Amino acid sequence: MAYPIVAAHGIHKHFGQLHVLKGVDLEVEERELVFVIGPSGSGKSTLLRCLNRLEEPSSGSITVAGIDMLSPRTDINHARQHIGMVFQSFNLYPHMTALGNVMLALRKVAGKSRSEAEDIAQAALERVGLADRAHHRPAELSGGQQQRVAIARAIALEPRVMLFDEPTSALDPELVGSVLAVMRSLRESGMTMIVVSHEMGFARAAADRVVFMDHGLIVEQGPPAQIFETPAHERTRAFIGQIRQH
Amino acid sequence: MNSWNRFVETFFNAKVMAKYLPDILYGTVVTIELAVLVVLAGLAAGLVLALVRSLAIRPLNWLIIFVVDLFRSLPPLVIIVLLYFGLPSAGWSPSSFVSTWLSLALVLMAFAEEIFWAGITSVAKGQWEAARSTGLSFGQTLIYVVLPQALRLTIAPLTNRTIAITKGTALGTVVALHEILGMASSAVSNSYNPSPLMMGAAAYIVLFLPVVVAARWIETRFAWKR
Numbered sequence: 058m059a060y061p062i063v064a065a066h067g068i069h070k071h072f073g074q075l076h077v078l079k080g081v082d083l084e085v086e087e088r089e090l091v092f093v094i095g096p097s098g099s100g101k102s103t104l105l106r107c108l109n110r111l112e113e114p115s116s117g118s119i120t121v122a123g124i125d126m127l128s129p130r131t132d133i134n135h136a137r138q139h140i141g142m143v144f145q146s147f148n149l150y151p152h153m154t155a156l157g158n159v160m161l162a163l164r165k166v167a168g169k170s171r172s173e174a175e176d177i178a179q180a181a182l183e184r185v186g187l188a189d190r191a192h193h194r195p196a197e198l199s200g201g202q203q204q205r206v207a208i209a210r211a212i213a214l215e216p217r218v219m220l221f222d223e224p225t226s227a228l229d230p231e232l233v234g235s236v237l238a239v240m241r242s243l244r245e246s247g248m249t250m251i252v253v254s255h256e257m258g259f260a261r262a263a264a265d266r267v268v269f270m271d272h273g274l275i276v277e278q279g280p281p282a283q284i285f286e287t288p289a290h291e292r293t294r295a296f297i298g299q300i301r302q303h
Numbered sequence: 304m305n306s307w308n309r310f311v312e313t314f315f316n317a318k319v320m321a322k323y324l325p326d327i328l329y330g331t332v333v334t335i336e337l338a339v340l341v342v343l344a345g346l347a348a349g350l351v352l353a354l355v356r357s358l359a360i361r362p363l364n365w366l367i368i369f370v371v372d373l374f375r376s377l378p379p380l381v382i383i384v385l386l387y388f389g390l391p392s393a394g395w396s397p398s399s400f401v402s403t404w405l406s407l408a409l410v411l412m413a414f415a416e417e418i419f420w421a422g423i424t425s426v427a428k429g430q431w432e433a434a435r436s437t438g439l440s441f442g443q444t445l446i447y448v449v450l451p452q453a454l455r456l457t458i459a460p461l462t463n464r465t466i467a468i469t470k471g472t473a474l475g476t477v478v479a480l481h482e483i484l485g486m487a488s489s490a491v492s493n494s495y496n497p498s499p500l501m502m503g504a505a506a507y508i509v510l511f512l513p514v515v516v517a518a519r520w521i522e523t524r525f526a527w528k529r
């Protein structure tokens with residue numbers, strides 16, 4: 058087996074009395090696309106957010122690209138450069154242009170000069186098909202365009218792995234395709250990706266592995282065809298059935 | 304002498320006005336100095352408190368909230384009097400200028416902290432998360448992502464509050480500060496004529512009207528630019 062670029066073991070997360078993650082193990086290999094599904098509230102977002110420590114796990118171990126994410130000696134801000142994240146609500150900086158959004162971390166975290174950062178940012182916008190929108194503010198962009206800028210902001214830092222938390226859930230249906238197309242091309246370029254989403258068509262076409270979560274645990278996982286056609290667990294079957302009806 | 308002439312003679316007496324013009328000008332300079340120092344110190348201290356508060360260190364936040372609520376509930380006049388007449392018994396005798404400055408700066412600090420804090424908390428949590436996920440530190444996120452958005456929201460209430468508190472420089476008269484109102488009222492009692500008071504009012508208008516107009520402009524400009 059290839060060396061896993063993401064290795065999370067025994068992840069528990071409590072929010073006060075609420076036990077949200079109950080011992081999750083997840084290993085992701087380089088260039089793999091892992092697709093995470095599960096009912097609302099099953100802990101998918103919390104798991105992703107533990108991987109880059111936006112959320113502090115209560116216990117467990119997490120290594121990303123060889124970095125021990127939970128060690129107090131780890132420079133978390135440096136480590137996060139290697140882990141891109143895309144959110145359901147885009148979270149672009151409204152006071153900056155698309156280019157400015159992409160440039161900020163290049164300048165302040167990666168330490169690039171202004172002209173270097175500008176070149177890299179422009180190239181990243183080109184990769185998501187928005188080179189001509191570089192000088193627009195988020196408010197002047199459609200939801201799909203905003204999400205693609207958010208993807209550009211993350212990939213500009215050349216992360217080793219990208220986390221997507223329901224990247225198309227806030228989009229009007231006609232805008233979903235443009236974002237999925239960008240994700241597809243990222244995948245083809247060899248990016249390691251962990252994607253939480255309900256876009257089953259995308260999962261079938263692009264995922265190496267589908268992980269089904271329920272009540273803070275991974276219930277089962279396997280290739281898309283296996284999980285979607287012949288799930289082993291009743292809960293998985295019920296969830297897939299529900300999704301299909303939409 | 305008709306009543307109009309008598310009115311002018313009383314309220315706009317040229318001889319009295321000429322005599323006391325230097326006094327009023329002196330008072331105007333004192334008021335300007337005081338106002339500028341109050342605004343600089345008050346806004347800077349308010350911003351620092353709001354930034355410290357965003358670090359979310361419990362005991363420190365309780366202290367900040369206590370101080371802020373204290374200075375928001377005390378009338379500025381009371382603070383001036385307390386500092387000027389009270390502090391000497393504690394071993395420090397601030398001048399009337401320093402007591403007035405310190406009092407108004409503390410009051411502005413308190414209101415500014417609340418306004419800055421409201422602005423900071425109104426910035427969506429997702430902004431923090433997006434910025435931190437790219438590796439920006441807490442401080443960098445605050446400076447480059449959160450504060451610019453927060454300041455846009457605070458600029459209108461902050462301007463209004465700053466003007467209101469800065470006009471409180473006139474309260475310095477109670478501790479014999481030689482600002483506009485102080486100079487004007489002593490001129491009135493020396494000359495037995497209210498003309499200096501009219502000059503004082505004119506000085507306030509010349510000082511504050513442009514600021515009020517500028518504030519109105521700032522308010523409309525930032526209102527629709529979001």
Ligand SMILES: Nc1ncnc2c1ncn2[C@@H]1O[C@H](COP(=O)(O)OP(=O)(O)O)[C@@H](O)[C@H]1O
Nearest residue numbers: 072075077095096097098099100101102103104
């Ligand atoms: N910051 C938080 N504080 C308290 N409870 C939280 C917090 N974040 C998530 N939760 C709870 O954790 C559970 C899992 O949430 P989440 O990971 O967002 O699920 P999913 O993404 O699968 O819908 C939910 O019950 C949610 O209410």
Ligand SMILES: [Mg+2]
Nearest residue numbers: 101102103223
């Ligand atoms: Mg979620």
